[in-house]
Amino acid sequence: MLYSCAIWRISLMASKPHRLHHLAGRTELSTAKRVRRTMTTQSSISEAFTNYTDYLNHLNEKRERVVKASRDITINSKKVIFQVHRISKDNREEVLEKAEKDLAAVTDQYISRLVKELQGSDxxxxxxxxxxxxxxxxxxxxxxxxxxxxxxLHLEEINSTLLPLSDPSLEPLQINVLDYLLGLADLTGELMRLAIGRISDGELEYAEKICKFVRDIYRELLLLAPKMDESFDMKTKMDTMLQSVIKIENACFSVRVRGSEYLPLLGSDNSSSFLLGMPDIEP
Structure with missing residues (x-):
């Protein structure tokens, strides 16, 4: 009996170093795994950060190119507007043909460059x-x-002209409703200047047509503006639009009411002038 107990103690003492060695090996293996896992995580974070940095750099470079394209579109679109303002009774077709060609050039040269930058992206x-x-x-x-x-000119018509500029396999650039309405609000200012010019040239009926057109735009946008909470620009432009409407109305009203007081240019014998032969209006 004593002999058996002694053997058991000896075998137990002999097995302890093996178990300690086994436990130490497991600990070292677990530590190595944690180190590798930590290194992998750090590598993933570093890679993600690098990718995000590259994305921001690419986005900033694209933004600079887009700003440049937008600036070119603005400059050349203003040239189209100035060309249209040259219109008169005598050169209408000539001026509008030139404006049509200039507008087509803006679309083909500058809008197309903007489309190429933005198509297929957010x-x-x-x-x-x-x-x-x-x-x-x-x-x-x-x-x-x-x-x-x-x-x-409706938004659908404008966007239809942009579709041929885009790659059919990519999402095409389309002008959104907000930008269209903001551009329409600016249109009323140009129409006000055109109406004043037409009155100066004796085209009162044309100026009155412009007045009705601008008034209709203002009335429609007046219904939409309160629902456009995110657009401070539209609310600001509504005040300018109202001023344009008032200026055209006052100009047309003044000519209608006080037209008999206006005289044709000295030396003019044009009997077709709308100011000639207009009866006095009793107060």
Whole structure:
């Protein structure tokens, strides 16, 4: 009995170093795994940070190109507007043909460059960068369309002209409703200047047509503006639009009421002037 107990104690003492060694090995293996896991996590974070940095750099570079394209669109769209303002009774077709060619050049050269930059991407992220140019383009296009046909150029018509500029396999750039409405609000200012110019040239009926058109735009936008909570620009432009409407109305009213007091230019013998032969209006 004593002999058996002694053997058991000896075997137990002999097995302890093996178990301690086994436990130590497991501990070292677990530590190594934790180190590898930590290194892998740090590597993943570093890689994700690098990718995000590259994305931001790429986005900033794209934004700079988009701003440049938007600036070019603004400058050349203003040239179209200035061209349309040269319109008169004598050169209407000539002026509008030149404006049509200039507008087509803006679309083909500058809008197409903006489309190539933004198609297939989340272009709404860069809206602040290209919105000013798009608004000016909408203003020029709608201004030309009114002077050509006396009607409004709708958003669907503008966007349809942009589709051929895009790669069919990518999401096309489309002008959103807000930029269209903001451009339409700016249009009323140009129409006010046009109406005053037409009155000066004796085209009162044309000025009255412009007045009705601008009044209709203002009335429609007056219903939409309260629902556009995110657009401070539209609320600001509504005040300017109202001033444009008032200026056209006052100009047309003054000519109608006090037309008999206006005299044709000295030396003019044009009997077709709307100011000649107008009876005095009793107060």
């Amino acid at each position: 272009f709404w992220k860069l809206r602040r960068a290209y919105s000013p140019g798009v608004q000016e383009y909408v203003e020029a296009a709608t201004f030309y369309k009114f002077c050509r046909t006396g009607t409004l």
